[in-house]
Amino acid sequence: MSATTTSMAADRFLGAPLVATGGPEWLRELRGEGARRFAATGLPTPRLEAWKFTDLRGLGRLSFSPAQDAIDIQAVAVGRGLLLDIDGPRLMFIDGRFCAALSRLENLPAGVEMMPLSALLANEPGRARALLGEGLADDGQPMVALNAAGLEEGAVIRIGRGTRVEKPLVVVCIGGASAEATASRPRHRIEVEDGAEVSILEHHAGPVAATAFMNQVTDISVGAGATVRHGVLQDAAGGAYDLSTVRVRVGRDAVYESFTFAVGARLFRNDARVRLQGKGASCRVSGAYLLRGEQHCDNATVIEHEQPNTTSREVFKGVVDGRARGIFQGRIVVHPGADKTDGHQMSKAILLSSEATANAKPELEIFADDVKCSHGATVGELDRSAMFYLRSRGIPEARARGLLVEAFIAEALEEISDERLRDVFVARAARWYEEVPS
Amino acid sequence: MTSLLDIRGLRVAVDGKQILAGIDLRVEAGEVHAIMGPNGSGKSTLAYVLAGREGYEPTGGEVLYRGKNLFDMSPEERAAEGVFLAFQYPVEIPGVPNNTFLKEAVNAVRRYRGEDELDAMQFIKLMRVKIKELGIKDDMLKRAVNVGFSGGEKKRNEVLQMAVLEPRLAILDETDSGLDIDALKAVADGVNALRSAERGMLMITHYQRLLDYIVPDHVHVLAGGRIVRSGDKNLARELEKTGYAEFTGAAA
Ligand SMILES: Nc1ncnc2c1ncn2[C@@H]1O[C@H](COP(=O)(O)OP(=O)(O)O)[C@@H](O)[C@H]1O
Ligand SMILES: [Mg+2]
Numbered sequence: 050m051s052a053t054t055t056s057m058a059a060d061r062f063l064g065a066p067l068v069a070t071g072g073p074e075w076l077r078e079l080r081g082e083g084a085r086r087f088a089a090t091g092l093p094t095p096r097l098e099a100w101k102f103t104d105l106r107g108l109g110r111l112s113f114s115p116a117q118d119a120i121d122i123q124a125v126a127v128g129r130g131l132l133l134d135i136d137g138p139r140l141m142f143i144d145g146r147f148c149a150a151l152s153r154l155e156n157l158p159a160g161v162e163m164m165p166l167s168a169l170l171a172n173e174p175g176r177a178r179a180l181l182g183e184g185l186a187d188d189g190q191p192m193v194a195l196n197a198a199g200l201e202e203g204a205v206i207r208i209g210r211g212t213r214v215e216k217p218l219v220v221v222c223i224g225g226a227s228a229e230a231t232a233s234r235p236r237h238r239i240e241v242e243d244g245a246e247v248s249i250l251e252h253h254a255g256p257v258a259a260t261a262f263m264n265q266v267t268d269i270s271v272g273a274g275a276t277v278r279h280g281v282l283q284d285a286a287g288g289a290y291d292l293s294t295v296r297v298r299v300g301r302d303a304v305y306e307s308f309t310f311a312v313g314a315r316l317f318r319n320d321a322r323v324r325l326q327g328k329g330a331s332c333r334v335s336g337a338y339l340l341r342g343e344q345h346c347d348n349a350t351v352i353e354h355e356q357p358n359t360t361s362r363e364v365f366k367g368v369v370d371g372r373a374r375g376i377f378q379g380r381i382v383v384h385p386g387a388d389k390t391d392g393h394q395m396s397k398a399i400l401l402s403s404e405a406t407a408n409a410k411p412e413l414e415i416f417a418d419d420v421k422c423s424h425g426a427t428v429g430e431l432d433r434s435a436m437f438y439l440r441s442r443g444i445p446e447a448r449a450r451g452l453l454v455e456a457f458i459a460e461a462l463e464e465i466s467d468e469r470l471r472d473v474f475v476a477r478a479a480r481w482y483e484e485v486p487s
Numbered sequence: 488m489t490s491l492l493d494i495r496g497l498r499v500a501v502d503g504k505q506i507l508a509g510i511d512l513r514v515e516a517g518e519v520h521a522i523m524g525p526n527g528s529g530k531s532t533l534a535y536v537l538a539g540r541e542g543y544e545p546t547g548g549e550v551l552y553r554g555k556n557l558f559d560m561s562p563e564e565r566a567a568e569g570v571f572l573a574f575q576y577p578v579e580i581p582g583v584p585n586n587t588f589l590k591e592a593v594n595a596v597r598r599y600r601g602e603d604e605l606d607a608m609q610f611i612k613l614m615r616v617k618i619k620e621l622g623i624k625d626d627m628l629k630r631a632v633n634v635g636f637s638g639g640e641k642k643r644n645e646v647l648q649m650a651v652l653e654p655r656l657a658i659l660d661e662t663d664s665g666l667d668i669d670a671l672k673a674v675a676d677g678v679n680a681l682r683s684a685e686r687g688m689l690m691i692t693h694y695q696r697l698l699d700y701i702v703p704d705h706v707h708v709l710a711g712g713r714i715v716r717s718g719d720k721n722l723a724r725e726l727e728k729t730g731y732a733e734f735t736g737a738a739a
Contacts, residue, residue, distance in 0.1 A: 432578075432580075433541070434578045435578050435579075435580045437538075437539075437540050437541065437562060437578075438574070438577070438578035438580065438632075439580070439588070439591075439592075440539075440561070440562040440563045440566070441538050441539070441540075441562050441563075441565075441566055441571075441572055442566055442588070442591075442592035442595075442596075442648060442652065443563050443566035443567045443592050443595040443596040443599065443652065444563060444591050444592055444595045445563050445595060446561070446563065448591065448595065449563075452583050452587070452588070452591065453580070453582075453583070455582075455583075456580070456581060456582025456583045456631075457582065459582055460582060
């Protein structure tokens with residue numbers, strides 16, 4: 050394959066010719082390498098085991114216009130309309146571009162660095178290179194390669210050793226703020242040093258009527274004894290293809306807790322890979338999805354127990370209506386020597402219509418001794434007797450369904466230890482229940 | 488004058504199997520009817536079909552409730568129109584607090600009837616009065632609907648729902664079974680408190696015991712999907728002595 054066709058293949062999904070994006074030579078090389086790797090595979094297809102439930106042909110048919118260089122007035126207005134009611138520092142990206150007007154970076158607490166990647170590239174290119182250089186290790190994942198091919202912007206967050214950050218840090222990515230379909234590929238890099246503690250809320254947003262392609266990669270490192278609570282509110286544009294990859298390294302006795310709450314997007318892929326790299330490290334990787342219409346939500350998690358005495362817990366619950374489809378794929382790998390590992394995984398889905406689907410695929414690969422691993426998956430309907438009981442007391446069918454769905458999802462939301470994050474999801478869920486068509 | 492409930496030649500099938508084979512029964516406002524009968528005779532089937540449970544299909548006859556075809560109404564409409572079924576086996580609903588459930592029910596029915604919804608304070612006041620009357624502990628309102636309730640608590644919870652929804656036609660399906668004497672008295676008090684000239688009741692029971700506390704105007708024996716005998720309260724006493732053997736024989 051010639052160099053030109055190679056870069057064209059990635060260009061197709063970047064909405065801009067690669068040569069137009071500048072930066073230092075190492076960055077251009079990194080993009081070129083990403084483009085080459087992506088061209089070799091193209092978009093993932095269901096023939097790949099990890100993508101067996103998700104077909105991206107719809108995305109392949111779209112075309113994208115270049116994102117605006119400057120954030121225009123209309124985009125800012127759209128962004129303002131989508132802001133969550135949560136205070137504290139904030140980074141805002143609109144169609145992949147940093148929006149200073151809607152960001153809140155003044156008065157950051159001591160020990161907290163938070164800035165757009167473009168600022169780091171401009172001011173401290175050496176540090177940017179150190180942070181991103183290893184990020185190219187794309188694990189053979191086409192979406193990470195594509196993200197690298199268009200790498201230019203994202204959130205950079207560093208929490209200094211021992212710093213306990215009081216308020217959640219919010220990172221907002223809006224896709225679809227302009228009239229035309231846009232493509233963005235944010236690259237977030239979050240470093241939490243030893244003993245630090247922080248809550249981070251990622252908000253994927255967009256207007257209901259818009260189309261967008263968001264292909265983000267979030268790399269998180271959790272230092273020894275540190276705690277990271279990572280919430281993701283996926284409420285992207287109704288026509289969005291939101292492909293998100295989260296890669297986490299968890300150090301000795303450190304805790305990583307994530308909750309991905311998905312209500313938006315035409316298609317959402319939540320690729321989460323957590324490596325428990327220090328003794329005593331633990332993670333809780335959970336989520337909930339509320340789908341209807343033609344929505345598709347694929348949660349694909351991989352937990353790697355690389356050291357002894359590491360624990361993982363996953364709880365995913367979903368409610369699927371219309372012709373939508375919800376998926377949970379959970380792989381737990383216990384490496385040789387990772388003795389006394391404890392891994393637990395649970396997936397439960399409720400189908401509200403006869404055309405809705407849910408799939409669960411647990412995979413356990415255990416190469417160590419004295420390991421406790423369990424998994425369970427259920428797919429069912431709302432309890433008919435409970436529905437009748439509620440209706441026999443005068444509660445209309447739609448409301449009865451809403452009450453049962455709410456109770457079902459509430460159990461998953463219990464997994465979140467930071468109630469400020471939980472409140473954001475509870476509020477969004479309440480809106481979804483009210484939208485339940487009767 | 489139209490009857491409160493007028494059941495004419497009602498036949499019902501469950502899973503394609505005929506369970507009720509032609510029931511005729513009329514309940515006027517102000518009356519209490521007891522329905523007795525051996526296990527499996529179709530008592531609960533009658534209760535469910537009146538409340539609108541799916542899977543209980545009328546295959547013949549008709550039921551008029553205050554002159555209207557009951558089968559034209561959804562379960563929630565029937566409830567809002569004043570039909571109430573106290574379940575033989577109340578359903579557990581994990582994750583839905585009893586309080587929330589009761590408030591949703593009361594306000595749904597009030598909305599239907601064109602009345603203002605109760606706000607949080609008004610609702611709490613109403614509940615305080617009702618739980619005191621029925622000897623129900625506070626914490627039963629906070630727990631999930633019927634989850635972890637004892638048999639007696641479940642039955643009291645049914646009567647509590649009935650008390651707050653104030654139905655016109657109350658159908659009680661073995662609300663007395665499995666209760667100790669105190670619980671039985673509390674349940675009977677709750678039911679008697681609702682007795683009025685505008686209300687009718689259908690009390691399904693296996694034992695005559697309940698009828699010592701709630702004295703019926705009419706007693707019917709259901710066996711093999713038919714009402715095989717009707718009489719006044721003395722029929723219940725007679726059955727207490729003779730049992731249902733003669734009817735199960737007849738039904739077979
Ligand atoms: N859901 C059901 N599916 C199949 N058969 C049922 C169902 N419910 C009741 N039946 C049958 O209908 C008959 C009457 O049951 P039921 O109405 O519960 O009687 P009772 O309440 O008088 O004990 C029994 O033979 C029972 O097995
Ligand atoms: Mg019964």
